[in-house]
Amino acid sequence: MSVNRAVLPATLYTAEQTRVLDRTAINEFGIPGIRLMQRAGHAVFAEMLERFPSVTAITFLCGAGNNGGDGFVVALLAKQKGFDVQLICIGDEHFSAGLQGEALAAWEQLQAIYPTYELYRPGMSFRGALLVDAMLGTGLSGHVRGAFRAAIEQLNASSKPVISVDTPSGLCADTGRVLGVAVRADMTLSFIGMKRGLLTGEAVDYCGTLLFDDLKVPDDVYEAIPVNLFRTTDDDLRECLPPRLKASHKGKFGHLLVIGGNRGMGGAALLASEAAIRSGAGLVTLATRAEHVVASLSRCPEVMVKSVDSGAHLQPLLEQADVIVLGPGLGQNAWAEQMLAAALAVDKPMVLDADALNLMASKQLFTQYDRHQRARWICTPHPGEASRLLDMTVLEIEHDRFSAVEKLQAVCGGAVVLKGAGSLVSAGDASYLCNGGNPGMSVGGMGDVLSGICGAFLAQKMTPENAARIAVYVHAKAADAVAQSQGEVGMLASDLFLTIPKVINGKYE
Known part of the structure; x- marks a missing residue:
């Protein structure tokens, strides 16, 4: 045999x-x-x-x-x-x-x-x-x-x-x-x-x-x-995302709020929002700068987009949401700080990415929130962001990624994704590795897409641990599907939007 x-x-x-x-x-x-x-x-x-x-x-x-x-x-x-x-x-x-x-x-x-x-x-x-x-x-x-x-x-x-x-x-x-x-x-x-x-x-x-x-x-x-280390597989995907009941409706799959898209960075929040709707979130709202509203509606009318000028304007949207994604295109100016402060003031499941992590690191904010609140978070740093969170060099991070992701989880709580070749997820007691993905993903916007997928899975009632590891797997496998059809060079983050549902629904092997 x-x-x-x-x-x-x-x-x-x-x-x-x-x-x-x-x-x-x-x-x-x-x-x-x-x-x-x-x-x-x-x-x-x-x-x-x-x-x-x-x-x-x-x-x-x-x-x-x-x-x-x-x-x-x-x-x-x-x-x-x-x-x-x-x-x-x-x-x-x-x-x-x-x-x-x-x-x-x-x-x-x-x-x-x-x-x-x-x-x-x-x-x-x-x-x-x-x-x-x-x-x-x-x-x-x-x-x-x-x-x-x-x-x-x-x-x-x-x-x-x-x-x-x-x-x-x-x-x-x-x-x-x-x-x-x-x-x-x-x-x-x-x-x-x-x-x-x-x-x-x-x-x-x-x-x-x-x-x-x-x-x-x-x-x-x-x-x-x-x-305590496991490779994520199709079996995990099927277990965490079983077929939907015929009587399902959008209310069963959560309302996700994406906060980001500062001036000059509107595309990041748009990518995260569309990735979330493609990953099965029932409702997705985007809170962004006013100048990005028209572009968002033109790009993906299924996403409800609201302009917000301050933390006070964000408050009603935070109250309506089940889950928050904070960081894609957020920036680090006063507007970004208001968005961060308002989002952290509500105790809801949250994905922290990009400049949200950079602001948290620069202001040493993780220690200001108790373990209960942080247990509901997913943080998705790349090695550069991880180096700022841990006060280590990128080279030190890359020399032992397993140790680094465990240290990140100890700092951030919840589930942490350390992005890169062989992305790692740690939730404290267990860690997970995704050996999918390809070099075509080395392009701007890929991390924003991942944050949207993470948020969508949180909105569908997954634990942060499962949402993070399954999101990383779906993200990588969707990119591999794109590479298989068109090659790696020239891949765009938005190219994944048509393959994400195929991976989730078992239409791509």
Whole structure:
């Protein structure tokens, strides 16, 4: 029976948690470690045959740990099938003496069939048409140095396709950070536990096609390891947005108020408003500057638009609304401050985005509101806004996005979205990752669309936690649908308006 390794699991693990899974399978369930290593090697070899059918010569670069052991297994299988194998080991003349456990057993099995290997020398020839990276795996803690660095740089400089075993060497499996230098793989096959760092940050440019194999580890092994990070999937979307009852009416799906669109920034609030109505909110009102009213009505007459000049003018609209989205195109002048103060004075579910977050950070306002009120909020910072909220640099945020989103949630309360490649959502006890989306989303207005979707889901009675994670997923998947039909470059935020309902209604797979 064929295995679809392209389907990634929903539960995500750190490298240490994966090692615990491995030890649990071996020590408590009696699965020999060498058998797991052999299964890993067979999985890599099967994908290699399927994805690179014309290759006849393969170069293996192996370290002395278990990652190298996996490589030895694949090299043995390749040799037995008649491939031209070049085995390059990263180390000195005592390389084999440093092997232990399963890696040593795999080495001895390979040496019995194919005793030829070379020690890596900078600039040496990689003869194979396909390169296999089995150098470092998940055990790396500091930056890559010495022969490993030279081998990775040479591998990346080649024009040949690369398969990474478990994790691209040089990539932190916990954070997705490049530790000085990392292999840029065309395909990565990860084992036993899906490493969280492979799905966010810099890692998305290094893993290539990401695959997974659980190596037939029993479900009971996974149930023994507590986890709090999950990948959002179609199943979550269907669970949180079930089909509507036939007797439904607009009053059942909430009244959302979008506040924003300061002078020169009217488009942001228009995008958020239309995204909300496209995402199923029953009623959407836009409170904006007077000069944007005509444009809004022309753009989307389904949105009720009101001009507001002050916080006092906003008050009746706040009383009518069930949920508030504050921030798209808000600005940071006196008008913006009045809008913020008026919105914060009512205790209603709220999405805080863009300049609302910047104002909150500059005035240190989060600490002025109790946990009960903040528990009803969704905050959606990009890394720049997150850096201001946490008083950290953007680089520090990006080096460990998982830690950053947890810190953001501690500051902001409720649910927090840290936008970027592999967007993260934290609600305190649990966090979520969305591995959808594409570079075409790197354009102005995409964040405004996301805030509108978040608000619409809050209006439909989702919890902030579910509204945030499902909104991020729908947003990414709608953008992927656009990219599939027209490509990534030139995508507009408003292009998502026709695909958002298709994703929500299960019309796009």
